[in-house]
Amino acid sequence: MKTVIVIPLFCILVGQCVAQNTPITKAAVDFCSKEDWTSAQETIARALNTEESKDPYCWYVDGYIHKEIYKLKETGQPQSLLRLRAVDSFMKALEMDDYGKHTKMTKLGLKYLASTYYNDALMLTQTFKSSTENDPISLFGKFMTIMEVADPRTGVERFTAEFERNMGQRYYQLWTEDLNNNALPEKIIQRYKRVIAIDSTDTDAWYNLSVIYYNQAVFKYRLLDSKTDIFDLVTIQQECSDLISKMALPAMTKAYQLQPEKGEVVRGMMYIHRALEHEKDTDFFKQEVSRLIREGKIGSIVKQP
Amino acid sequence: MKVVGLNTVCLLIAFLFAQSVSSQSLAEDNTVALVRANYLYQFAVNNNWPKECKNGKFKVAIVGNLDLFEVMATRYGAKPVGTQTLEIVAQSEFRPDQSYHMVFLDKSRKSDLPRLTKAYRGTGTLIITNFDSGLRDGAHINFKNIEGNIRFELNKPGMDASGITAGVKILQWALS
Numbered sequence: 001m002k003t004v005i006v007i008p009l010f011c012i013l014v015g016q017c018v019a020q021n022t023p024i025t026k027a028a029v030d031f032c033s034k035e036d037w038t039s040a041q042e043t044i045a046r047a048l049n050t051e052e053s054k055d056p057y058c059w060y061v062d063g064y065i066h067k068e069i070y071k072l073k074e075t076g077q078p079q080s081l082l083r084l085r086a087v088d089s090f091m092k093a094l095e096m097d098d099y100g101k102h103t104k105m106t107k108l109g110l111k112y113l114a115s116t117y118y119n120d121a122l123m124l125t126q127t128f129k130s131s132t133e134n135d136p137i138s139l140f141g142k143f144m145t146i147m148e149v150a151d152p153r154t155g156v157e158r159f160t161a162e163f164e165r166n167m168g169q170r171y172y173q174l175w176t177e178d179l180n181n182n183a184l185p186e187k188i189i190q191r192y193k194r195v196i197a198i199d200s201t202d203t204d205a206w207y208n209l210s211v212i213y214y215n216q217a218v219f220k221y222r223l224l225d226s227k228t229d230i231f232d233l234v235t236i237q238q239e240c241s242d243l244i245s246k247m248a249l250p251a252m253t254k255a256y257q258l259q260p261e262k263g264e265v266v267r268g269m270m271y272i273h274r275a276l277e278h279e280k281d282t283d284f285f286k287q288e289v290s291r292l293i294r295e296g297k298i299g300s301i302v303k304q305p
Numbered sequence: 306m307k308v309v310g311l312n313t314v315c316l317l318i319a320f321l322f323a324q325s326v327s328s329q330s331l332a333e334d335n336t337v338a339l340v341r342a343n344y345l346y347q348f349a350v351n352n353n354w355p356k357e358c359k360n361g362k363f364k365v366a367i368v369g370n371l372d373l374f375e376v377m378a379t380r381y382g383a384k385p386v387g388t389q390t391l392e393i394v395a396q397s398e399f400r401p402d403q404s405y406h407m408v409f410l411d412k413s414r415k416s417d418l419p420r421l422t423k424a425y426r427g428t429g430t431l432i433i434t435n436f437d438s439g440l441r442d443g444a445h446i447n448f449k450n451i452e453g454n455i456r457f458e459l460n461k462p463g464m465d466a467s468g469i470t471a472g473v474k475i476l477q478w479a480l481s
Contacts, residue, residue, distance in 0.1 A: 007364065022340045115319060119319070120307075122352055130323070169329070202375040207329075208329050211329040211330065212329070213333055214331055214332070215329075215331065215332045217336065218331075218332035218334050218336055219332070221334065221339045221340065222334065222339065224340070224342075224343040224380075225380060226346055226380075226381055226385075227342075228383040229479055230344055230347045230351065230474045230475075231474075231478075233340070233343050233344065233347065234454075234456075234478060237340060237454050237455065238454060240336070241453030241454050242450065242453075244336075244453060245452070245453045264330070264331075267331070268331050269322050271331050271333070274335070274336075275336045275337065275453070276453045277337055278451075278457075
């Protein structure tokens with residue numbers, strides 16, 4: 001994982017204007033400035049039990065305090081209750097802030113929290129199991145919901161694409177660990193189709209989609225053995241050749257059209273044509289692989305048929 | 306309204322992105338070899354050889370196709386064919402060094418076919434090829450690729466002449 005976008009530091013002056021009739025909230029803000037979060041949390045809780053809770057600023061400060069404590073104590077904990085509380089309070093502040101006095105700051109706070117949900121979702125895509133697949137999905141859903149409120153003008157497509165790609169990759173890992181799980185290939189396919197729906201020029205998504213179809217066929221072929229009846233052999237072949245010719249080949253061809261110099265795509269074209277016994281095409285892509293190796297564009301360890 | 310000054314708060318919003326890589330890789334198996342190897346095993350178990358061929362190992366030679374030999378040897382080596390067990394050998398070019406129950410001749414060695422048919426005429430050796438002129442030039446079974454599906458055509462009179470009886474399933478699935 002790498003950090004590629006760092007939205008410049010937002011310097012926010014919290015609590016520029018606070019009404020005189022929110023003294024407890026003001027006291028909580030004072031604790032914030034001293035970074036005494038325990039006292040701040042206790043004080044804002046008191047404020048919320050008074051008439052001050054009718055002021056959106058009170059809810060903003062509550063959200064702010066819980067956000068800060070979340071950062072100190074529960075960063076990286078997907079099920080953090082402090083973060084949940086911070087989001088709820090910011091949302092409440094926005095809902096009550098009829099004149100938009102605190103909207104900008106509140107939305108920034110929400111956007112920050114949204115980013116943590118997104119990051120946690122992405123982290124979980126690296127490790128989830130079939131039984132916990134909903135965990136990253138739920139966190140990503142939270143990210144989407146918050147972003148819709150905090151920053152509706154920011155396109156979330158690239159985040160969605162990245163999330164879907166990571167889900168697809170994890171499902172693929174799970175599939176390689178459990179090839180008998182017939183539900184996983186379809187889940188992988190759906191994820192990559194969503195990536196492609198967002199960006200039809202995503203070579204990796206087309207490539208990965210093709211790989212799933214092709215490998216599904218190969219894994220079926222691997223089941224052929226001395227107990228296979230000739231009828232099953234013919235049936236399996238029909239199913240596999242359809243997967244390769246009607247699904248894997250068009251997807252890999254699309255990837256190749258997008259990036260004809262990409263080694264793994266050219267190699268993919270070579271294997272697919274070999275599987276279909278397209279001799280001329282196989283030879284062409286074999287030569288292309290050799291050329292790419294000669295030109296140092298791919299490693300020489302690529303196995304050729 | 307009273308202005309309440311508070312410390313400046315810094316918000317760092319950082320979204321993580323995974324390295325954009327094509328993490329998945331194509332299975333490198335030679336699928337054509339996987340299918341052909343299974344067909345060869347089907348030919349072995351679903352045809353009937355003369356009584357004098359039913360002793361010792363059931364010998365298969367693969368000529369000019371190392372991938373097919375590897376798959377055949379790995380997946381079907383020592384498997385039973387009736388009371389016999391399979392023994393598979395690889396030849397880079399045809400050598401009539403011993404008798405075989407089946408010989409597969411790859412198209413890369415198609416020029417060897419006349420010698421092969423001459424050497425094994427009437428000896429209970431099933432000759433299998435994968436090129437268009439195979440049957441015409443004396444093979445008993447020839448693989449054909451029909452839209453990605455490997456099927457086979459049969460020279461039944463040739464098999465009969467070699468004393469090999471084509472099994473019902475083989476006849477049923479042969480291309481007419």
